[in-house]
Amino acid sequence: MPSRCVSKQTLQRLPVYLNFLKQSGDGGPKHISATGISQALNLNQVVVRKDLASISTSGRPKVGYVRQDLIRELEEFLGYDNADDAILVGAGKLGKALLSYDGFLQYGLNILAAFDIDPGPEEEVGGKPILPMDKLEALCERVKVHIGIITVPGDYAQAVCDLLIRSGILAIWNFANVHLEVPEGILVQNENMAVSLALLSNHLKEKFSTK
Amino acid sequence: MPSRCVSKQTLQRLPVYLNFLKQSGDGGPKHISATGISQALNLNQVVVRKDLASISTSGRPKVGYVRQDLIRELEEFLGYDNADDAILVGAGKLGKALLSYDGFLQYGLNILAAFDIDPGPEEEVGGKPILPMDKLEALCERVKVHIGIITVPGDYAQAVCDLLIRSGILAIWNFANVHLEVPEGILVQNENMAVSLALLSNHLKEKFSTK
DNA sequence: TATATATCGATAAAAAAATAGCGATATTGA
DNA sequence: TCAATATCGCTATTTTTTTATCGATATATA
DSSP states (O other): OOOSOOOHHHHHHHHHHHHHHHHHHSSSOSEEOHHHHHHHHTOOHHHHHHHHHHHOOOOBTTTBEEHHHHHHHHHHHHTOSSOEEEEEEOOSHHHHHHHHOTTTGGGTEEEEEEEESSOOSOSEETTEEEEEGGGHHHHHHHSOOOEEEEOSOHHHHHHHHHHHHHTTOOEEEEOSSSOOOOOTTOEEEEOOHHHHHHHHHHHHHHHHHHO | OOOSOOOHHHHHHHHHHHHHHHHHHSSSOSEEOHHHHHHHTTOOHHHHHHHHHTTOOOOBTTTBEEHHHHHHHHHHHHTOSSOEEEEEEOOSHHHHHHHHOTTGGGGTEEEEEEEESSOOSOSEETTEEEEEGGGHHHHHHHSOOOEEEEOSOHHHHHHHHHHHHHTTOOEEEEOSSSOOOOOTTOEEEEOOHHHHHHHHHHHHHHHHHOO
16 A cells, blocks of 8 residues: 555546546556656646556556556545545535535445535435435444535525534535634635636736736 | 736635635725634635735734725736626526526626527527527627637547637636547636546545544 | 733745656657 | 666755744824
């Protein structure tokens, strides 16, 4: 088993490599080189080589990596082979969109159920049941769930977050546009579109100010 | 005008500060210190101070920053005051969800219209017209649009991307889960959920392997 | 008025990441 | 069989980012 200790930057690039390999892999050649990946993705050669070296040792001089092996190794490292169970809180527009997206399993994420204050008339979306909030703790006790997805309005996000942590959740994927206060050891991954937009906007500003 | 040259990391943190200030600001005190922000967001004091210093000079010893002023300065720097026009390609589930999200304007993004191969029966979603693809270039010629949002299936993403660039788009917000090939000077911001999931999953793995 | 305190800003040090260069190795083709 | 070449992996250097330390300043209080 390769070392678990990769830098955050590397970790963010690994899914990109995997994505690239899968997308271009079907009819392509059997082998792929770190150089080839770096050129296709506009990255530095050495960055790619170092990233790959940290999760695989199957690279061979002159040949490169066997594409399928590399894909498998990446998936294994990223945990796509053993799905993590998750629950979602907030069955609004966004919540339902996520529930009905069937691509998460491919990334090792399995949404068991959704919770909402007002479960509404629909009993399930995307094959996942929508349950009232008071059933949340009971389910977490019965099943070992570690990931919580928050898609409630900002005002309720912190309360939901606290509830999730009390129920044993260790990592939170936060789609609400507020900052969450959590104790040590709990990871909050903010899906913040504002960050992406800031990068876009800044790029344009620079483009126009330098011209 | 403060310098435009901030690091990418700083740029990613600025929207977080802004978000925090807005969210906690309504009934709060008039002044806010860099120290206060750093504690609330679990960041290093100096990081926050340095980030703020790069976009504002209104911080005063002992007092801190005037909250409203700081918010305004952040918004100005991030370009939230002058909305960038954008067009969206791919009026599927995700595309429509984005169209009907009315929060983008707050971030300085104004979606003018959506395009799709098959515009469907609905003429508009969220007040934005859905037009056939062949109208795209004409609109871009008439109006100066710089941001393109791609929400088409992966197979079509590259073709759409090429079309957008031909039409004069300078920055692309890519929701398709494929890597896009673009010429120098064009920014592609990938909204890749797999990256977020990788960070979550790795956090859990580390948690369980060290125990 | 004078002193204590909280906070900013600047400089310096440490850590991390990106980059560059070199040798080793396996494949290809003469 | 042997040379040429493409590619990996290692080490060193540079750059960037983060962290630590110190002095300066404005407010509050005695």
